[in-house]
Amino acid sequence: MPDPEPTPSSRSAAPEPVAANDNPWRRHSRRLAYENPWIEVHHDEVTRPDGQPGIYGVVHFRGRAVGIVAIDDEDRVVLVGQFRYTMGHYSWEIPEGGVPEGEDPLEGARRELREETGVEASTWREIGGLEIPNSISDEIGFMYLATGLTQGTAEPDPTEDLRVRRVPFTEVMAMVDRGEIPDALSQLALERVARLRGSSYEAVDPVDAAGSSEPR
Amino acid sequence: MPDPEPTPSSRSAAPEPVAANDNPWRRHSRRLAYENPWIEVHHDEVTRPDGQPGIYGVVHFRGRAVGIVAIDDEDRVVLVGQFRYTMGHYSWEIPEGGVPEGEDPLEGARRELREETGVEASTWREIGGLEIPNSISDEIGFMYLATGLTQGTAEPDPTEDLRVRRVPFTEVMAMVDRGEIPDALSQLALERVARLRGSSYEAVDPVDAAGSSEPR
Numbered sequence: 001m002p003d004p005e006p007t008p009s010s011r012s013a014a015p016e017p018v019a020a021n022d023n024p025w026r027r028h029s030r031r032l033a034y035e036n037p038w039i040e041v042h043h044d045e046v047t048r049p050d051g052q053p054g055i056y057g058v059v060h061f062r063g064r065a066v067g068i069v070a071i072d073d074e075d076r077v078v079l080v081g082q083f084r085y086t087m088g089h090y091s092w093e094i095p096e097g098g099v100p101e102g103e104d105p106l107e108g109a110r111r112e113l114r115e116e117t118g119v120e121a122s123t124w125r126e127i128g129g130l131e132i133p134n135s136i137s138d139e140i141g142f143m144y145l146a147t148g149l150t151q152g153t154a155e156p157d158p159t160e161d162l163r164v165r166r167v168p169f170t171e172v173m174a175m176v177d178r179g180e181i182p183d184a185l186s187q188l189a190l191e192r193v194a195r196l197r198g199s200s201y202e203a204v205d206p207v208d209a210a211g212s213s214e215p216r
Numbered sequence: 217m218p219d220p221e222p223t224p225s226s227r228s229a230a231p232e233p234v235a236a237n238d239n240p241w242r243r244h245s246r247r248l249a250y251e252n253p254w255i256e257v258h259h260d261e262v263t264r265p266d267g268q269p270g271i272y273g274v275v276h277f278r279g280r281a282v283g284i285v286a287i288d289d290e291d292r293v294v295l296v297g298q299f300r301y302t303m304g305h306y307s308w309e310i311p312e313g314g315v316p317e318g319e320d321p322l323e324g325a326r327r328e329l330r331e332e333t334g335v336e337a338s339t340w341r342e343i344g345g346l347e348i349p350n351s352i353s354d355e356i357g358f359m360y361l362a363t364g365l366t367q368g369t370a371e372p373d374p375t376e377d378l379r380v381r382r383v384p385f386t387e388v389m390a391m392v393d394r395g396e397i398p399d400a401l402s403q404l405a406l407e408r409v410a411r412l413r414g415s416s417y418e419a420v421d422p423v424d425a426a427g428s429s430e431p432r
Contacts, residue, residue: 024377025301034249034257036273039352041250041257046301049377057252058302059275061352085241085262086274086354087347098351128392131303132348132400135314136255136277138302141400161240161265176344184348184357184400191407 024049025056038062038098058138063098065132065141066109067185069193070095070119072149076166077190078117079181083161092175093183094190095119105142113146115155117164122148127192132184143189145196169193170201240265241272254278254314274354279314281348281357282325283401285409286311286335288365291419292382293406294333295397299377308391309402311335321358329362331371333380338364343408348400359405361412385409386417 026047034041040060048054070078077094084091095116099108106124113119125145132139156162167175173194175181181190194201242263250257256276264270286294293310300307311332315324322340329335341361348355372378383391389410391397397406413419 023299023301023304025299034259034273036259036271039273039275041275043250043252048375049299050374052374054375055252056301057250057255059255059257059352083239083241083265084347084350085239085272086352087350088239088354091347091350096351128403129395129398130400130403131300131307131398134300134303134307134399135312136275136302137353138304140398158266158268159264159270179345182345182347182356183350184346184404187344187346188400188404188407191404191411195407195410 027056033057057136059136061098061137061139063100064105064108065096065130065139065185066099066105066112066144067094067096067141067189068109068113068121068144068146069127069189070113070117070121070146070149071169071193072147072166074166075169077169077172078113078119078149079165079167079172080116081163081165087182091183092181093186096183096185106144109142109144109146114152115157116160116162118152118154119146120150120152121146122150127189127196130185130188141185143185143192145193169197173201243272249273273352275352277314277353277355279316280321280324281312281346281355281401282315282321282328282360283310283312283357283405284325284329284337284360284362285343285405286329286333286337286362286365287385287409287419288363288382290382291385293385293388294329294335294365295381295383295388296332297379297381303398307399308397309399310405312399312401322360325358325360325362330368331373332376332378334368334370335362336366336368337362338366343405343412346401346404357401359401359408361409385413385419389417 027044029045031043032040033043042058042060044056046054046056079092080095081092095113097112099105127143127145130141172190176187176190181187243260245261247259248256249259258274260272262270262272295308296311297306297308311329313328315321343359343361346357388406392403392406397403
């Protein structure tokens with residue numbers, strides 16, 4: 001990494017900066033404020049980086065998120081539509097799901113793709129990890145590019161009322177540009193794949209690409 | 217949008233599908249399980265899309281997220297480093313912040329950039345909105361590309377212990393590829409800008425680009 005650039009200090013009376021990996025927060029107590037099968041909400045009493053007392057509410061996810069950009073031999077992306085209870089609107093997204101701790105994220109991604117869409121893929125490539133949104137929660141996720149698709153029968157979770165469709169990759173990116181795919185994980189995974197493919201959106205082979213020295 | 221592709225139904229006894237915009241969930245009660253100045257956690261009793269009783273925990277954000285890709289005349293991106301309490305590690309990100317309801321997101325973005333980094337920008341372009349993560353929360357955000365930078369003095373929030381540095385755009389994308397910028401909002405905003413610039417990462421002018429018909 002390049003050297004940090006010197007920047008003007010905004011607080012002349014500030015103590016010497018801590019080393020980059022030192023935790024400037026101190027936790028004094030933690031109370032479980034809420035839990036359900038998917039999340040825990042903790043209320044912490046802390047000393048803040050400035051030395052003053054404060055609080056922090058942390059939303060802990062009991063699973064990890066996975067998102068899959070699944071592209072078929074006709075260069076169409078598998079999209080899933082559902083009504084998002086939290087947002088109060090219908091949402092088209094890439095297949096996503098929660099992977100319980102203890103399950104391998106890739107296996108979880110295979111399972112979610114199969115359950116939500118009935119699709120199986122012969123080749124899988126991890127295209128990145130992420131943390132969302134790290135100011136308030138500790139959720140992490142993984143993104144995959146899946147190709148070599150075969151269609152089976154979906155087995156959605158009872159809480160899911162899903163529609164599945166396949167949309168050409170270039171049209172999916174146009175949907176992103178029109179704001180029709182608001183979901184952050186979907187947008188990030190699709191942008192990542194678009195960059196892998198280059199400005200011409202030429203398809204990449206996940207197997208070959210994974211073994212090359214190109215940026216993923 | 218293209219026509220939905222017919223897909224095999226996984227539940228032969230399922231009722232007729234609802235119209236895409238109909239909410240298949242029914243909420244019967246809502247209890248405030250936790251709140252602090254930044255979030256509210258609601259515990260809802262619901263009827264699920266399959267007609268069975270269920271629960272839903274919703275994390276409501278009292279503000280909206282903004283993230284700013286600020287690029288100076290030497291094509292360097294302004295990054296902010298801080299210890300993320302929720303994740304338990306140090307994190308380099310683009311400048312981000314929470315914008316209270318009632319404040320314009322662009323004004324909030326200008327304020328956060330100025331407070332966190334001391335940087336002001338002469339040209340601003342919105343490069344997309346997002347929802348994160350919509351299975352459990354209702355947080356929305358906006359992303360901006362800011363150029364024409366001038367350096368002033370930062371005024372960070374007392375809870376923030378920030379470092380600021382400027383890193384060449386190509387090196388920032390290499391950091392993304394090495395997993396050194398895990399934050400989802402940062403990754404998405406940077407990928408969006410990378411796509412705007414094209415495979416050569418040639419700088420785009422926000423003002424000109426906003427008026428063009430090119431994909432954002």
